[in-house]
Structures are given as structure tokens and as C-alpha cells.
Amino acid sequence: MKFKDYYKKGKPAISFELFPTKTEKTEEDLKANLPRLIDLNPDFFTVTYGALGTTRYGTLKLASKLKMEYNVEVAHHLTCVALNKKQLDEALKEIKSHGIDKIVAIRGDIPQGQSEFNPPIDGYNYANEMVRHIKEFDDEFSIAVAGYPEKHIEASDFDFDIRNLKRKIEAGAEIIITQLFYNNNDFYSFLERCGKIGINVPIVAGLMPILSANQVIKISRMCGVKIPLSLMENLNNARNNIELVHKIGIEHAINQANDLLDQGVDGIHFYVLNQRFHIAEIMESLKSR
DSSP states (O other): OOGGGGGGSSSOEEEEEEOOOOSHHHHHHHHHHHHHHHTTOOSEEEEOOOGGGTTHHHHHHHHHIIIIISOOOEEEEEESSSOBHHHHHHHHHHHHHTTOOEEEEEOOOOOTTOSSOOOOTTBOSSHHHHHHHHHHHOTTOEEEEEEOTTOOTTOSSHHHHHHHHHHHHHHTOOEEEEEEOSOHHHHHHHHHHHHHHTOOSOEEEEEOOOOOHHHHHHHHHHHTOOOOHHHHHHHHHTTTOHHHHHHHHHHHHHHHHHHHHHTTOSEEEEEOTTOOHHHHHHHHHHHTO
């Protein structure tokens, strides 16, 4: 199936994002969680690609496992950070050989220690360039790209950021999956901006349930994501009570998801962080609607 096909069913599509493991412990944890995550019946999974391609082979291994062993739909992330044009072609050939035909194409974060993005020699500066390359390599690849409800942290202003997003769609991307956000009004404002500039593809809301106060603070600083004051106060008050933090995070995610569904969102993409306990409770709540 193409990405766009998931959003023609008359109901919002739900997808999960996973990341490749780096240690034996996290490998065993994911091995135990994976079948149970699949049992939650998301429409598809995506698998991330580490900084500088550090998890390149782990990404393909996990994506292939989902596709070949569990027979579920999966998308493989690719970034501009780690691949020149020749390496991108090689990666695409390998991905396709595993029966995977969906790509999440992103520029990628500036590598640690650098002050600005420097592409590989004979590589790409921008995601729209990589999208065009993928479509020219094989038009059968279906491509998702990233959108930023609170503006990309490097963009000079929102208009500049939305124009860049439109270039990705014009290059051949079928859907937009957003960066995480914790205030739905930011997402609705983003939808309005996209509509005004003529972006008319499905826009999928990216939600990351909070598992710890430190985690959400770190991520918000990295991504330029605002945390509502009342939410941050609740997390700070519960900081030493991990069960209460989980409860706060799960409730906030459920409230966000229900509001998005009430407003007719195209889909929700959960950044599940390879865990099941929180997303299982969230999915159970959404099933009861």
C-alpha cells in the first residue's frame, strides 16, 4: 500500500514509530514488546535512522523483520545526513530488496559538535532534494516527510518553513508526519498555514506520550517544542513518582488524541519509544470511542 491509501479508509490511520536497538538489553526488550505492539493493530510502523547513519543496518534489520516475519506494513527512514547520492541509491536498492516500498525522508538533525548542517560530499542539503532523487530512482516508492507545527528550530520564520514544506510535497511526497507537540492549538494553526499555501496532502499528527519529566524537557529543547505550563507543573510535582509521571503523560496523550479525532485529523503517528505499556492504554482508550 502507498501512504496515501491509509487515509482513504474513512477513519483516521494510526501508526507507530520504533527505533533500532543498540544494546543486548534493549534488543531483548524490543523482542518481547514487538509482537504485543503489533497486536495493537496500528495501520503501519516506521523505523528511524540514527544520527550519521549509526543505526543504518539496524533500521533495515528491524524494518525487514516487521515486513517479512510479521507481515505488517512498514516505512524505512532515510536522512540526508549520512548518505551521498551513490549511497542513497545503494540504500534504496537494499530497502526495495526486502519488500519495503515506503520511505520517511528527512534532512536529519545537525550532528553533535557542528553549528550548521553540512551534507556529505555529493549529498543533499534539503529533504526535498532527497525526495526528488527517490522518486526519480523508483517512482513506486511512497514517501512521507516531516512537518513542524511550531516551526523547524532552524527556520528563520514560519512562512519560510511552510514554503520549504511545500517544496517537499511538490518533489513527490504523499503525506506529512508532524514533529511532536503538546498543545493541539499549535497543530491546528499549522494546518491553517498549510492550507493557505496550497498544501493539500494528508497531515498526520505526531504525538509522543511523556515517560519522564527529564525526557520531555530534553526533547523540547532539542526540537523547539513548547510544553504547556500546567503540564510542566504537574510533571515537576510528580518528578520523583514515576508511576504518577506515566499517568500524567498517558492522560495528556489520550486527551490530545481524542481532541484531534474529534476535529477530524487525517491520522495520528505515535512515537512509542519501543515501549508498550503506555501506548496499550492509549489505544484501549481510543477504541472505546
